[in-house]
Each structure stands twice: as C-alpha cells, then as structure tokens.
Amino acid sequence: MTRVRFAPSPTGYLHIGGARTFIFNWLHARHQGGVVVLRIDDTDVERNTQTSLDSIYEGLQWLELGWDEFYRQSERLDLHRQAAWAIFEKGLAYRDFTPASATPENPTEGWLFNPGMRELSREESDRRADAGEPFVLRFRVPRDSRPEVVVTDLVYGVVSKATGDLEDFALLRSTGMPTYHMASCADDADLRITDILRGQEHLANTFKHVLIFEALGVEVPRMAHLPLLMAPDGAKLSKRVHGPVVSVTTYRDAGFLPHAFINFLSLVGWSPKNDREKLSRDELVELFSLDGINRSNATINFTDEEPFDPKALWLNAEHLRALDIDDLARQLVPYAHEAGFTNATPEKLRAIAPLIRERIRLLSEVGTVADFFFVEPKGYDPAELIPKKGDAAMAAEALRKSKEVLSTVPAFDHATLDEALRAAAEELSIKAGQMFQPIRVAVCGRKNSPPLFETLEVLGRDTVLTRLDFALGIV
RNA sequence: GGCGCUAUCGUCUAAGGGUUAGGACGGAGCCCUCUCAAGGCUCAAAUACGGGUUCGAAUCCCGUUAGCGCUACCA
Numbered sequence: 001m002t003r004v005r006f007a008p009s010p011t012g013y014l015h016i017g018g019a020r021t022f023i024f025n026w027l028h029a030r031h032q033g034g035v036v037v038l039r040i041d042d043t044d045v046e047r048n049t050q051t052s053l054d055s056i057y058e059g060l061q062w063l064e065l066g067w068d069e070f071y072r073q074s075e076r077l078d079l080h081r082q083a084a085w086a087i088f089e090k091g092l093a094y095r096d097f098t099p100a101s102a103t104p105e106n107p108t109e110g111w112l113f114n115p116g117m118r119e120l121s122r123e124e125s126d127r128r129a130d131a132g133e134p135f136v137l138r139f140r141v142p143r144d145s146r147p148e149v150v151v152t153d154l155v156y157g158v159v160s161k162a163t164g165d166l167e168d169f170a171l172l173r174s175t176g177m178p179t180y181h182m183a184s185c186a187d188d189a190d191l192r193i194t195d196i197l198r199g200q201e202h203l204a205n206t207f208k209h210v211l212i213f214e215a216l217g218v219e220v221p222r223m224a225h226l227p228l229l230m231a232p233d234g235a236k237l238s239k240r241v242h243g244p245v246v247s248v249t250t251y252r253d254a255g256f257l258p259h260a261f262i263n264f265l266s267l268v269g270w271s272p273k274n275d276r277e278k279l280s281r282d283e284l285v286e287l288f289s290l291d292g293i294n295r296s297n298a299t300i301n302f303t304d305e306e307p308f309d310p311k312a313l314w315l316n317a318e319h320l321r322a323l324d325i326d327d328l329a330r331q332l333v334p335y336a337h338e339a340g341f342t343n344a345t346p347e348k349l350r351a352i353a354p355l356i357r358e359r360i361r362l363l364s365e366v367g368t369v370a371d372f373f374f375v376e377p378k379g380y381d382p383a384e385l386i387p388k389k390g391d392a393a394m395a396a397e398a399l400r401k402s403k404e405v406l407s408t409v410p411a412f413d414h415a416t417l418d419e420a421l422r423a424a425a426e427e428l429s430i431k432a433g434q435m436f437q438p439i440r441v442a443v444c445g446r447k448n449s450p451p452l453f454e455t456l457e458v459l460g461r462d463t464v465l466t467r468l469d470f471a472l473g474i475v
Numbered sequence: 476g477g478c479g480c481u482a483u484c485g486u487c488u489a490a491g492g493g494u495u496a497g498g499a500c501g502g503a504g505c506c507c508u509c510u511c512a513a514g515g516c517u518c519a520a521a522u523a524c525g526g527g528u529u530c531g532a533a534u535c536c537c538g539u540u541a542g543c544g545c546u547a548c549c550a
Contacts, residue, residue: 170548174548300486315500
C-alpha cells in the first residue's frame with residue numbers, strides 16, 4: 001500500500017510551491033490507490049504561528065483534494081525522542097556538550113563536528129549529562145567505515161555523497177526538542193510512509209535521512225524530489241519579496257477554479273508527455289506518473305501588472321467555459337457580491353452567465369465584465385456614443401430611432417430585436433454596426449460588451465429605454 | 476569556499492543517438508463577426524558555451540559558465 005505524506009511547517013503561508021508538492025503527493029497516492037497523510041511539522045516552536053496553520057488549512061481545503069490521515073508532530077515528541085535515544089544506545093549518536101554559540105565557527109569552511117565530543121566515553125557523557133550540562137545529540141556519521149551514501153531518487157536517479165562531506169548533524173537540540181531531520185524520519189518510519197515526494201531543497205538532506213532510517217533499522221522509503229518553483233527574477237518564490245501572488249488564497253480570491261489551479265500547477269515540473277494541457281482531476285490521477293517529473297526548476301511567469309501566469313489564466317478560462325451554466329452562475333454569486341453588486345441574485349446571474357462565460361478568465365472578472373447588469377452606466381464619455389464614420393448627429397438619430405423601435409417592438413427577444421434593429425438601420429441608411437454601437441454604449445457604458453441582443457433581452461425593456469433616454473440627454 | 480543538483484522558443488514543456496527540434500501559453504497576422512470575446516487558419520520564436528566519442532549528438536562523456544539547493548541546536 002502506497003502511503004505518502006505532505007508535511008508543511010506552519011511558519012508561513014501556504015504558497016503555490018507547497019500546494020504543488022501536496023498536489024503531486026495526492027496525485028501519486030490516488031493513482032496507486034494509496035493513502036495521503038497530512039502531517040504538520042511544527043517542531044520549530046519559535047517560528048510556528050496559528051495564522052500560518054490556518055492559512056495552510058484554508059488553502060488545502062480550497063483545493064478540494066482532501067487527505068486520509070492527520071498528525072501534528074508536536075503531539076508526537078516522545079516518539080521522536082525515543083527514536084533518537086535508540087540511535088544513541090546503538091552507539092550511532094553522541095552527546096555534544098559544546099555551547100551553541102561555539103558551534104558555527106566558520107560557516108564558509110566545511111565543519112564536520114566539534115572537537116573532543118565524538119570520542120567522549122559513555123561514562124563521561126552520562127556523568128556530564130547527569131550533572132545537568134546541556135548538550136545536543138548528534139548523529140555519528142560513519143566516515144571511516146563507509147565511503148559514501150547512495151540514494152536512488154525516483155526523479156533524479158542515483159545520487160551519492162561522500163560521508164567525508166557530511167557533518168555530524170543534530171538529532172536533538174539542547175532543549176530536548178527533536179530537529180527536523182529526527183522528527184521527520186521518526187514519523188515517516190512510524191507512519192509507514194512508503195513514498196516521499198518533496199521539494200528538491202531536501203535532496204541534499206536525503207543522505208542524512210538515509211543514515212537515520214538505517215540507524216532506526218527501518219526500510220528507507222522511496223524518494224522523489226520535485227524541482228522547485230521560481231519567481232521570474234530567478235529567486236525562490238517567497239511571500240516577502242514577491243507578495244501575495246505566491247499565496248494559494250490569492251488565487252482563490254481572484255476566482256480561480258480549484259481544479260483549474262491544480263491543472264496549472266500539475267503542469268509545472270511534470271508532463272503527461274502527450275501534449276494534453278487541459279486535464280480534469282480524474283484525468284490527472286489516471287495520467288500521473290513519476291516518470292513525467294522534470295529535474296530542472298520551473299519559473300512561474302508573473303509580473304507586477306499581471307500577478308498570474310498567463311497560462312494559469314488561460315487554463316482557468318478553459319475550465320470556466322467547460323462549466324455548465326447553473327454551476328457557473330452559482331460560483332459567480334460570491335464574486336458578484338464582492339464586487340458590490342448587492343442586487344446580484346442567483347436568478348439574474350443565471351441569465352448573465354451564458355453571456356460572460358466566454359469573456360472572463362477569472363470569476364472575479366464578473367465585476368468588470370458584467371457591471372452594467374447591476375449598476376447604471378453613467379460615467380462614460382459621450383463621445384463613445386458616436387459610431388464609426390459617424391458624428392454626434394448620427395448617434396442621436398440612431399438612439400432616437402432605437403428608442404422608438406424598442407418601445408414598440410412586440411417581443412423583447414433576440415430574433416425580434418435583431419430584425420427590428422436591422423430594419424431601423426436600413427431605414428436610416430446607416431450600417432448595422434453604426435446603429436448598434438450607440439445602443440451598446442448607452443446600455444453598457446462602453447464599446448465592448450456581450451452580444452447586443454442577448455444583453456438587451458436580459459436587461460429588459462424598461463431598463464434599456466431608461467438608459468437610451470440618459471444617453472440622448474448627453475450625446 | 477566545500478558538496479549536491481540543473482541547463483530546449485519569453486514562459487511551461489515534448490523528443491533521451493538519425494525529426495524540417497513537436498505542442499501549449501503569450502506575441503504578430505488573417506478569417507469569422509453587431510463590439511469584445513470564443514473559434515478556425517498562418518507566422519515569428521529554442522537545444523548556454525567549448526571540447527571530445529560517433530558515419531551521425533539537443534540526446535553520451537569531459538570542461539567552462541550560469542542558476543538553484545545543502546553546508547544550523549530552520550524546515
């Protein structure tokens with residue numbers, strides 16, 4: 001049984017890199033019919049915050065992928081400590097009494113261990129510990145008996161590191177708290193994690209982890225490291241320097257569909273190798289394979305002006321267009337309210353949805369694309385009313401004529417409107433387009449809009465006539 | 476500095492010894508059209524650099540350069 005885990009630490013917001021790691025884990029597990037474990041790696045008490053934890057839940061819940069088991073490392077500290085001391089008992093770890101301030105002597109030089117501590121006798125070590133002297137528990141890297149540590153990564157292939165280049169890393173801090181390496185491996189072993197998919201920044205840590213797993217006497221899980229997500233400036237994505245664009249909730253708030261967002265992220269660093277781009281969640285589960293994962297970092301393409309990767313936008317638009325009208329209308333409701341359209345009822349949105357479905361890339365764009373369905377367009381420049389190759393007089397004439405026609409037309413539907421308005425244009429000896437533009441601007445407040453007749457139909461005769469009057473007054 | 480990893484159009488990627496180096500987004504143009512979209516068609520756009528190996532290299536090897544990561548009692 002495949003068991004994977006996603007192990008965020010609540011020291012920051014859930015950003016899209018973390019989300020992608022979760023997605024890949026989820027996809028991998030579901031593809032194999034396995035189990036997804038969510039584990040909060042909160043052993044760094046100093047930096048943990050509740051808001052980070054909330055942000056992680058919020059982001060993860062929005063993805064609608066779910067998980068099967070849940071753990072918090074802070075509730076499993078005894079397990080981690082027991083594991084660490086088991087390693088110590090086997091002689092594979094030792095107490096280091098060097099004060100913390102003295103350890104990082106010179107970070108630019110290869111530090112391996114603090115002098116004198118490795119070879120402390122068990123008796124002396126116990127004695128000093130009993131006397132209350134603080135210490136960290138360090139792993140005793142077997143540099144003499146073993147030339148290198150070899151890992152076969154499912155993405156990066158065989159990678160190895162000389163033990164002579166591996167420092168004696170800490171297992172337990174002087175506070176007794178486990179380090180990330182210790183807690184992570186003890187938990188992975190205890191939770192019987194079979195496949196570890198995580199960011200490539202952990203590739204170098206993997207050698208240490210292999211040593212820990214071996215010391216624990218457990219099988220080393222399969223490893224698959226994922227290429228990192230970078231910002232266009234070449235730096236790793238970070239909330240501090242790149243702003244809210246890296247936060248999952250930003251995508252949610254802008255009106256991404258969760259499965260479109262998942263679709264986008266799944267395609268960065270991974271390829272189904274069949275030129276497919278728009279993929280449903282089920283298709284992703286079926287197609288997902290570690291073979292398709294890349295080894296090089298990928299850049300998310302955003303700018304200050306456009307915070308979302310154009311491809312993410314396009315994919316979202318694709319998924320939006322694939323939604324059925326009722327579903328789309330339902331999803332639009334909160335965004336219409338957010339835009340300030342207090343009169344945006346589900347019924348009205350249901351009527352508008354077909355008109356904007358192919359014109360929005362984000363659900364929030366209902367606010368800019370469909371505004372005139374909810375508020376009177378009055379701020380436009382009267383010059384906009386003037387049709388191409390026409391003048392103000394032509395605009396006024398077209399407006400007057402359309403008012404006359406629209407107030408008497410027998411039905412207010414597409415076919416009737418189409419026929420009546422075209423006939424009116426002919427009567428005035430102007431082109432249909434010259435007839436339509438003043439109406440469009442009067443009714444929508446701008447030159448770009450959904451198709452005119454459908455728009456008029458949704459707006460209704462009274463509203464349309466009122467707006468034509470207003471336009472006539474300013475033209 | 477040491478160690479590890481990586482390098483194909485602007486971006487995401489396919490091709491893993493033999494292809495006119497393919498697709499997608501974005502860009503440009505044309506068509507469709509009541510505007511805007513959507514849709515259709517077309518075009519521009521890449522194997523980091525230098526050496527090998529080979530009949531043949533984007534692909535294998537070495538070097539250079541660049542980027543990223545690790546080098547903590549952070550994760």
